[in-house]
Amino acid sequence: xxxxxxxxxxxxxxxxxxxxxxxxxxxxxxxxxxxxxxxxxxxxxxxxxxxxxxxxxxxxxxxxxxxxxxxxxxxxxxxxxxxxxxxxxxxxxxxxxxxxxxxxxxxxxxxxxxxxxxxxxxxxxxxxxxxxxxxxxxxxxxxxxxxxxxxxxxxxxxxxxxxxxxxxxxxxxxxxxxxxxxxxxxxxxxxxxxxxxxxxxxxxxxxxxxxxxxxxxxxxxxxxxxxxxxxxxxxxxxxxxxxxxxxxxxxxxxxxxxxxxxxxxxxxxxxxxxxxxxxxxxxxxxxxxxxxxxxxxxxxxxxxxxxxxxxxxxxxxxxxxxxxxxxxxxxxxxxxxxxxxxxxxxxxxxxxxxxxxxxxxxxxxxxxxxxxxxxxxxxxxxxxxxxxxxxxxxxxxxxxxxxxxxxxxxxxxxxxxxxxxxxxxxxxxxxxxxxxxxxxxxxxxxxxxxxxxxxxxxxxxxxxxxxxxxxxxxxxxxxxxxxx
Numbered sequence: 429x430x431x432x433x434x435x436x437x438x439x440x441x442x443x444x445x446x447x448x449x450x451x452x453x454x455x456x457x458x459x460x461x462x463x464x465x466x467x468x469x470x471x472x473x474x475x476x477x478x479x480x481x482x483x484x485x486x487x488x489x490x491x492x493x494x495x496x497x498x499x500x501x502x503x504x505x506x507x508x509x510x511x512x513x514x515x516x517x518x519x520x521x522x523x524x525x526x527x528x529x530x531x532x533x534x535x536x537x538x539x540x541x542x543x544x545x546x547x548x549x550x551x552x553x554x555x556x557x558x559x560x561x562x563x564x565x566x567x568x569x570x571x572x573x574x575x576x577x578x579x580x581x582x583x584x585x586x587x588x589x590x591x592x593x594x595x596x597x598x599x600x601x602x603x604x605x606x607x608x609x610x611x612x613x614x615x616x617x618x619x620x621x622x623x624x625x626x627x628x629x630x631x632x633x634x635x636x637x638x639x640x641x642x643x644x645x646x647x648x649x650x651x652x653x654x655x656x657x658x659x660x661x662x663x664x665x666x667x668x669x670x671x672x673x674x675x676x677x678x679x680x681x682x683x684x685x686x687x688x689x690x691x692x693x694x695x696x697x698x699x700x701x702x703x704x705x706x707x708x709x710x711x712x713x714x715x716x717x718x719x720x721x722x723x724x725x726x727x728x729x730x731x732x733x734x735x736x737x738x739x740x741x742x743x744x745x746x747x748x749x750x751x752x753x754x755x756x757x758x759x760x761x762x763x764x765x766x767x768x769x770x771x772x773x774x775x776x777x778x779x780x781x782x783x784x785x786x787x788x789x790x791x792x793x794x795x796x797x798x799x800x801x802x803x804x805x806x807x808x809x810x811x812x813x814x815x816x817x818x819x820x821x822x823x824x825x826x827x828x829x830x831x832x833x834x835x836x837x838x839x840x841x842x843x844x845x846x847x848x849x850x851x852x853x854x855x856x857x858x859x860x861x862x863x864x865x866x867x868x869x870x871x872x873x874x875x876x877x878x879x880x881x882x883x884x885x886x887x888x889x890x891x892x893x894x895x896x897x898x899x900x901x902x903x904x905x906x907x908x909x910x911x912x
Contacts, residue, residue: 523575549789601643601653660687692741
């Protein structure tokens with residue numbers, strides 16, 4: 429007869445990413461040892477994952493409101509509402525103080541940005557405050573959403589909501605080419621201000637002979653449908669591999685198809701290259717974790733639809749679409765980037781960083797300057813940030829371009845660790861970890877194309893990562909309680 433195993437006292441031990449909810453918490457772990465009740469979790473609407481669903485709904489409403497010409501006088505209100513609500517939820521959402529590994533780097537970044545208030549280049553205090561508020565509001569979801577009681581079911585609902593919105597944007601982009609002028613939103617005033625020649629360069633002639641803008645989708649910028657198309661394909665791939673209801677998998681396949689057609693018609697080559705890198709990365713994660721059948725399904729469906737969608741897009745868009753995409757194979761992709769966005773990166777590190785090693789002052793570019801800036805000072809004129817790296821240099825120089833990218837790297841590393849784990853009772857967190865790793869990589873790639881983390885897309889990035897962190901942490905707490 430074997431002797432009874434001695435009972436270990438002290439805190440329960442968890443290995444892997446699930447331990448983060450203990451390691452990074454200043455308070456007691458969420459599940460206690462047997463016989464000791466766990467502290468009360470936050471209750472009510474402001475303590476549940478429904479807050480995230482409601483916030484995503486608000487983001488969608490604000491985005492749609494910006495496209496309505498009748499509401500154009502209230503554009504600034506809708507922009508402030510989206511970002512302001514994110515900041516307000518920092519106070520309104522209660523719960524356990526749990527640290528995501530990216531939080532220290534983000535706090536350091538916002539501190540560096542705030543110090544730029546005292547730079548000589550800061551000519552408008554109101555614009556400076558708006559700039560700091562905008563930066564903080566974008567990553568604020570990581571702080572308040574990680575406090576919520578989110579389970580895997582709620583996380584799947586969040587992914588589905590984001591997928592449906594992006595699929596809707598991609599679908600509308602296709603319709604804008606099929607039916608010229610019928611589904612066209614008002615053109616952005618910023619784009620119109622670039623002159624008639626620039627505006628005309630954003631149009632192309634379809635196979636039917638009609639001249640149309642590159643599809644905007646649910647944006648006011650020609651080619652903007654490419655972002656929705658990108659995420660429709662990426663999130664659709666996750667739905668395809670999930671063990672959810674069959675209709676969701678069919679919906680995922682539909683999103684992949686319409687997303688690829690919209691992406692081809694948008695003619696945004698950077699988004700296509702980034703999507704290819706993300707899908708290959710997701711495939712590699714599946715291979716490393718030994719899920720070869722899922723890899724075969726993903727590669728077969730996406731690869732097959734990519735060929736069919738390209739033929740469809742050329743049949744609708746005509747020679748302009750074919751000529752645009754042929755440039756990717758006619759020359760090296762790095763040369764294509766260099767001739768379009770690469771020189772902005774060269775200017776950032778070759779000119780702006782040496783000139784502003786500690787930042788250029790606050791409120792001199794972007795929305796903060798457009799709405800609240802004072803550009804009367806000729807010694808410190810307004811600046812222009814075409815890519816995210818330039819914006820980081822303006823906001824905090826060397827320290828800024830260290831802190832924020834480090835936050836992104838540790839976030840990706842955490843998602844990768846979850847993706848390659850094989851745990852009992854872990855649900856489909858391996859799938860969501862694979863998705864988040866590819867999703868995060870795509871966001872990093874977009875920083876080389878436009879100021880991703882100065883937009884609602886950047887806010888959605890941190891919101892999705894925070895919801896995943898909370899769901900995974902709560903799952904491990906529940907599993908440990910059952911085993912205890």
